[in-house]
Amino acid sequence: MQTSDLINVFFYKDVYLMISINIFYDDYHFIATHCIIALIYNLSTMKKSHKKRATLLILLLALIATQSLQAQPKWNAPKEADNLKNPYAGNTTVLKEGKQLYTANCAPCHGSKGRGDGPAAAALNPKPADHSSDIVQKETDGSLFWKISEGHNPMPEYKLALTDNQRWELVNYIRTLAKNPKK
Numbered sequence: 682m683q684t685s686d687l688i689n690v691f692f693y694k695d696v697y698l699m700i701s702i703n704i705f706y707d708d709y710h711f712i713a714t715h716c717i718i719a720l721i722y723n724l725s726t727m728k729k730s731h732k733k734r735a736t737l738l739i740l741l742l743a744l745i746a747t748q749s750l751q752a753q754p755k756w757n758a759p760k761e762a763d764n765l766k767n768p769y770a771g772n773t774t775v776l777k778e779g780k781q782l783y784t785a786n787c788a789p790c791h792g793s794k795g796r797g798d799g800p801a802a803a804a805l806n807p808k809p810a811d812h813s814s815d816i817v818q819k820e821t822d823g824s825l826f827w828k829i830s831e832g833h834n835p836m837p838e839y840k841l842a843l844t845d846n847q848r849w850e851l852v853n854y855i856r857t858l859a860k861n862p863k864k
């Protein structure tokens with residue numbers, strides 16, 4: 682397929698087809714971004730009248746791309762999780778073990794400082810949570826414990842791989858990663 686054919690595809694009904702197919706597959710952020718890149722790439726070689734339409738289309742696609750990102754449902758633990766009791770509440774002696782577990786199991790995605798920037802993070806969607814952020818730190822111990830236990834694709838579940846105590850140690854360790862520690 683030549684570049685000019687590609688441009689024609691964008692300007693006729695196929696673009697609607699493409700958008701609807703990808704809404705169906707729930708992957709329209711990916712496709713919209715790629716359409717934008719293709720359009721921008723071809724912009725300089727277009728006829729004037731096409732340029733105008735291409736710019737409009739870029740704006741429309743950008744809107745779709747940002748909407749689809751926001752549409753991603755937030756991952757919430759069930760309310761009952763807040764009532765789970767942390768057997769290590771206020772215990773700092775488990776932090777050493779917590780750190781070891783974190784480095785071995787979590788840092789590849791979440792990064793050694795928990796910023797969500799581990800070596801595997803770039804390839805993941807959604808991105809690994811930033812454990813130093815207020816959003817994560819404001820959650821209850823029980824909610825964090827529940828999330829570590831259950832996982833959420835692409836994050837694996839740890840309820841079988843790690844013991845209850847190990848998962849609570851990780852909760853305590855995550856608290857030490859806070860950007861704005863509680864006083």
Ligand code: HEC
Nearest residue numbers: 756786787790807808809810817825828829833835836851
């Ligand atoms: C394969 C990559 C990967 C690994 C390994 C991983 N995570 Fe995650 N984690 C993620 C992703 C991605 C998310 C965001 C999921 C979402 O928002 O749907 C996440 C989210 C979380 C959250 C939820 C944050 C919030 O408040 O919503 C916690 C807590 C968490 N991870 C802890 C851990 C711990 C502890 C480990 C190690 C035992 C770990 N993760 C290992 C990828 C990973």
